[in-house]
Amino acid sequence: MEQVVHLEQVFYRREKEEILKNIHWTVRKGDHWALLGLNGSGKTTILNIITGYIWPTLGKVTVLGELYGTVDLREMRKQIGWVSSSLQEKLYSNDKTQNIVISGKHASIGLYERTTEQDVEKAKILMEQLGCSHLFDRPYQTCSQGEKQKLLIARALMASPKLLILDEATNGLDFLSREALLASIQQLASQPDSPTILYVTHHIEEIIPVFNRTLMIRRGEVFEQGASSDVLTNETLSSFFETPIRVNWHNQRAWIYK
Numbered sequence: 335m336e337q338v339v340h341l342e343q344v345f346y347r348r349e350k351e352e353i354l355k356n357i358h359w360t361v362r363k364g365d366h367w368a369l370l371g372l373n374g375s376g377k378t379t380i381l382n383i384i385t386g387y388i389w390p391t392l393g394k395v396t397v398l399g400e401l402y403g404t405v406d407l408r409e410m411r412k413q414i415g416w417v418s419s420s421l422q423e424k425l426y427s428n429d430k431t432q433n434i435v436i437s438g439k440h441a442s443i444g445l446y447e448r449t450t451e452q453d454v455e456k457a458k459i460l461m462e463q464l465g466c467s468h469l470f471d472r473p474y475q476t477c478s479q480g481e482k483q484k485l486l487i488a489r490a491l492m493a494s495p496k497l498l499i500l501d502e503a504t505n506g507l508d509f510l511s512r513e514a515l516l517a518s519i520q521q522l523a524s525q526p527d528s529p530t531i532l533y534v535t536h537h538i539e540e541i542i543p544v545f546n547r548t549l550m551i552r553r554g555e556v557f558e559q560g561a562s563s564d565v566l567t568n569e570t571l572s573s574f575f576e577t578p579i580r581v582n583w584h585n586q587r588a589w590i591y592k
């Protein structure tokens with residue numbers, strides 16, 4: 335099956351510190367991955383390597399069939415959407431929600447290009463898909479944190495990326511908003527034309543069924559990877575967190591207890 339991301343023997347060293355060690359990871363089309371790791375384990379570094387913002391000390395990086403080192407990274411980045419909470423602070427809060435979404439087509443902060451009818455139509459469809467079409471025409475600043483996250487995902491989808499990175503997408507959300515956002519993501523990722531999603535989280539219960547694969551990173555190394563149902567076990571998680579953990583599967587999601 336088609337490879338979306340392929341990291342081969344990737345190392346990243348900084349001032350003698352080994353931040354990533356010998357990462358082998360293949361993401362295939364049709365799969366959606368959860369990336370699980372404690373603070374400082376190396377998740378963001380991996381994402382920065384995939385998006386070409388940092389260069390590995392050693393190893394081979396292939397994204398969407400293109401080997402890094404032989405490809406224009408700006409062109410690559412047009413095919414990769416990255417939603418993180420730091421993006422929220424950068425956007426103009428007075429902008430209307432539809433402008434925030436439509437400007438994703440040009441990956442710009444603010445909307446400077448002419449908007450076509452098709453752009454508006456596409457923004458509406460995406461907002462509908464993410465369950466936030468009722469926000470059309472609202473100033474972005476009046477939206478709740480959960481609504482803003484949905485808008486940012488719609489914004490990333492405006493550029494029709496092949497790869498979508500959702501980086502701690504539920505940060506700052508209350509329980510209900512988080513569940514609403516996860517339901518939208520589940521819905522989105524289940525569409526046949528969905529981009530491949532990489533979902534970074536600290537929370538195991540956020541690994542919804544559509545994230546059929548999980549990569550566990552610990553201290554810059556792959557601790558375990560594979561089918562989520564195979565790796566999210568009492569044994570693996572206890573060993574990963576270095577403390578006894580019990581897993582309870584409910585609604586095809588793993589909930590953990592200490």
Ligand SMILES: Nc1ncnc2c1ncn2[C@@H]1O[C@H](COP(=O)(O)OP(=O)(O)OP(=O)(O)O)[C@@H](O)[C@H]1O
Pocket residue numbers: 348353371372373374375376377378379380
């Ligand atoms: N440029 C750098 N120079 C030195 N150390 C770095 C650099 N970039 C990252 N690190 C270190 O590498 C480690 C991994 O960082 P990274 O941001 O990838 O972790 P993370 O898993 O994304 O963490 P979090 O969940 O807290 O965001 C951390 O200890 C960090 O301090």
